[in-house]
Amino acid sequence: MSDTPEARLARWAERDAVVGLDAEREQLALALAAREAEVADLRARNEQLAQRAAQLAIDADALRHQVAALQRPPLTRRVYRRLRTLAARALPH
Amino acid sequence: MATRRKRVDVSVIVPSIGTTGTVGGRERVFVVEAIRSVVATGSVPIEVIVVAGPQMPAEVRTALEALGAEALGTAGQVRCVDYDAPFNFSATVNLGAAHARGAMLLLLNDDTEVIAPDWLTHMLTAASAPSDGAPVGAVGARLLFEDGTLQHAGHTYRTSIDHVAFGRPGDAPGRDGLLLRRREVAGVTAACMLTPFDVFDLVGGFTTTLPGNYNDVDYCLKVRAAGRSIVYEPAAVLHHFESRSRVTGIRPDEIATIQRRWLSHLVDDPFTPALV
Numbered sequence: 001m002s003d004t005p006e007a008r009l010a011r012w013a014e015r016d017a018v019v020g021l022d023a024e025r026e027q028l029a030l031a032l033a034a035r036e037a038e039v040a041d042l043r044a045r046n047e048q049l050a051q052r053a054a055q056l057a058i059d060a061d062a063l064r065h066q067v068a069a070l071q072r073p074p075l076t077r078r079v080y081r082r083l084r085t086l087a088a089r090a091l092p093h
Numbered sequence: 094m095a096t097r098r099k100r101v102d103v104s105v106i107v108p109s110i111g112t113t114g115t116v117g118g119r120e121r122v123f124v125v126e127a128i129r130s131v132v133a134t135g136s137v138p139i140e141v142i143v144v145a146g147p148q149m150p151a152e153v154r155t156a157l158e159a160l161g162a163e164a165l166g167t168a169g170q171v172r173c174v175d176y177d178a179p180f181n182f183s184a185t186v187n188l189g190a191a192h193a194r195g196a197m198l199l200l201l202n203d204d205t206e207v208i209a210p211d212w213l214t215h216m217l218t219a220a221s222a223p224s225d226g227a228p229v230g231a232v233g234a235r236l237l238f239e240d241g242t243l244q245h246a247g248h249t250y251r252t253s254i255d256h257v258a259f260g261r262p263g264d265a266p267g268r269d270g271l272l273l274r275r276r277e278v279a280g281v282t283a284a285c286m287l288t289p290f291d292v293f294d295l296v297g298g299f300t301t302t303l304p305g306n307y308n309d310v311d312y313c314l315k316v317r318a319a320g321r322s323i324v325y326e327p328a329a330v331l332h333h334f335e336s337r338s339r340v341t342g343i344r345p346d347e348i349a350t351i352q353r354r355w356l357s358h359l360v361d362d363p364f365t366p367a368l369v
Contacts, residue, residue, distance in 0.1 A: 005191035008294070012187055015297030019315050023354040030357050 099170065102137040102196060103213065104290075106189030108182060109203035110146035111153035116206075116239060116334055123334065124203035125156050128171060130331075132160065134207050136214045139199075141171040142192050144185040149173070183299035183308040186283065190293055198293055202284040204334040208237070212329040216287045219275055219326040230321025231288040231313060233281020234329035235272075237263040244333045245285075247278030247325035251362040254310055254351075256282070257325075258369045267369045278325045278364050280313030284333055288312075292321055306343045307351045314355045 072078075109124040116126075128141050143149075143157055154173050161171025174192050176185050190198055197220065199213070209215070212234065219232045236245035241263045249257050258265060258272055266273050283299075286309065296315040299308045313323050352359070 005188070008191040009187060012191075012294070012298040013301070015295070016300045016302075016315075017297070019297055019318070020300060020302070020354055023314070023318065027353065027356050 100138050101140045101194045103135075103139045103199050103217075103287075104190070104193030104195035104197070105131055105139055105141045105199045105201055106144065106186060106193065107141065107201045107203050108144040108146070108176070108185035108189065110148040111150050112203065114204070114334065116332075122153055122156070125153065125160065127201065127203050127205045128157060128160060130205075130207035131201070131213075132171070134210045134212060136211065137217065139170070139213075140194060142189045143171065143173045143203075144176050144189040145173040146180075146185070147175075147177045181301055181304035182283075183301045183303060186308075187298040187301070190290070190298055193290065196290055198288050198290055200283045200286045200288070202333065202335070205236070205285060206332040206334070207330075208332055209328060209330040212331060215326050215328040219324045219329075220287055220289065222275075222324075223322075227320060227322040229324050230292045230316035230319065231281055231286055232324045232326050232329075233278070234285040234331055235263070235325075235327045236282070236285060236331055236333040239332060239334055243272070244335060245282045246272050246327065247276075247323075247365065248280035248282065248310065248313065249362045249365040250279045250310070250359045251365075251367065252360060254307065254359065257365055263330075268366060271365070271369065273327050275324060275326050275328070276364070277322050279358075279362050280310050280323050281325060283309035283312065284335070285329070285331055286312075288316070292316055292319070295319055302350055303347055306347045310351060311354065314358055317358075 073081075105128075107124060107127065111122060111124055113120055113122050115121070124143060128143070131141065132139070141157075141161060143154075145154060157171050157173060172192075174188055176188055178184060186200055189200075197217065199216070216232045216234065220229050223229065233245065233247060235243070238244050243256075243258050243261045243263055243265065245256050245259075246267075247257045249255050257278070258267055261267075261272075264273075296312070296319055298312075300311050300315075303311055317323060
C-alpha cells in the first residue's frame with residue numbers, strides 16, 4: 001500500500017483531532033476533579049461552620065442569662081434596700 | 094530500468110515565500126542562504142523540501158533547485174512543493190512532511206543560517222540518546238539573533254509560554270550551566286526542530302487549528318503526551334534572523350485552543366527553574 005502525501009495528510013488530520021480531543025478530555029476531567037474537590041471542601045467547611053454556629057448559639061444563651069442577671073441587683077440586696085427605706089420613713093424625724 | 098532514489102536520512106522542511114532581507118548590511122534571499130548553509134554542513138544524506146507559498150518568486154525557486162543540484166550532487170535533493178492555501182504554518186509543515194522520505198524530519202525557518210558546522214550531527218546524537226529513559230521525540234537548537242544574543246534555548250511553560258533566557262548573551266551559561274548542556278525541556282521552537290518521522294506520524298503532525306502561534310508548543314506537548322521527551326541541544330547553533338521586536342499577533346482563539354488542550358501543562362515547568 002503506497003503512503004501518498006494525500007493519505008499522510010488525511011491520516012494526520014484524523015490523528016491530530018483524536019489527540020486533541022483526548023487532551024481536551026483530560027483537561028476537562030482535571031477541571032471537573034478540581035471543582036468536585038472544591039465542592040467537597042466547601043461542604044465540609046459548611047458542616048464545620050454549622051456546628052460552630054450551634055455551639056456559639058448555646059454559648060450566647062448562657063452569656064445572655066449572665067448579662068440579664070447582672071443587670072438587676074441580687075434579691076437580698078433589693079429586699080435590704082426596701083426595708084431600709086421603709087424603716088427610714090417609720091422613724092420619727 | 095528503474096532509477097534508484099538516493100538514500101535520505103534527514104528531510105529538511107523549510108516553509109518559505111522567498112522573502113528578502115538585510116543581514117550584516119547585505120541583502121539576501123533568506124531561504125537561499127539558509128539552505129546553502131544547511132547543504133554545506135549536512136553530515137548525513139539529506140533532502141530539502143521547500144514548501145513554497147504562492148508569493149515565491151520564480152527566480153528563487155530556480156536558485157534553490159540549482160543549489161541542490163550543485164551542493165548535493167543530485168537533482169531533486171532540493172525541491173519545492175507548492176502551497177497555495179491561505180497562510181497556515183502548521184499546514185505548510187505537514188505538507189512538507191507529507192513529501193518527506195527521511196526517517197528524521199528537520200523543520201527549519203527560512204530566516205536561519207547554520208553557525209556550528211557539526212550542528213546536525215549533534216542534533217541527531219541528541220535524538221538518539223534517551224533522556225531519563227524516555228525516547229526522544231524532538232530536539233531543538235541554540236538559536237542566536239544577528240547580534241549574537243539568545244533567541245532560543247528551549248521553551249519554558251510556567252504561567253506563560255516563553256523562550257528560556259531570551260535575549261541573554263549567546264554564550265551565557267545560565268544557572269549551573271544549563272544553557273550550555275544538553276537537557277530535557279518543556280518544548281522547543283519549530284524554527285529548528287528535529288523530530289523522528291514516526292513520532293510526527295504518531296501524533297498527527299502539526300495541528301492546523303493553530304495556524305500561526307503555539308503550533309510548536311502543541312506539537313511538543315503532543316509528543317510528551319505520547320511518552321517522548323523534548324531535548325535542547327546547545328551544540329547545534331544557528332542564527333535566527335527574526336526581529337527581536339517581532340509582534341507575534343497572538344489571537345484570543347489561539348490562546349483558548351492551547352489552554353483547552355494543555356492548560357494543566359502550562360502552569361508549572363518541571364524542567365527549567367524560574368530563574369535561569
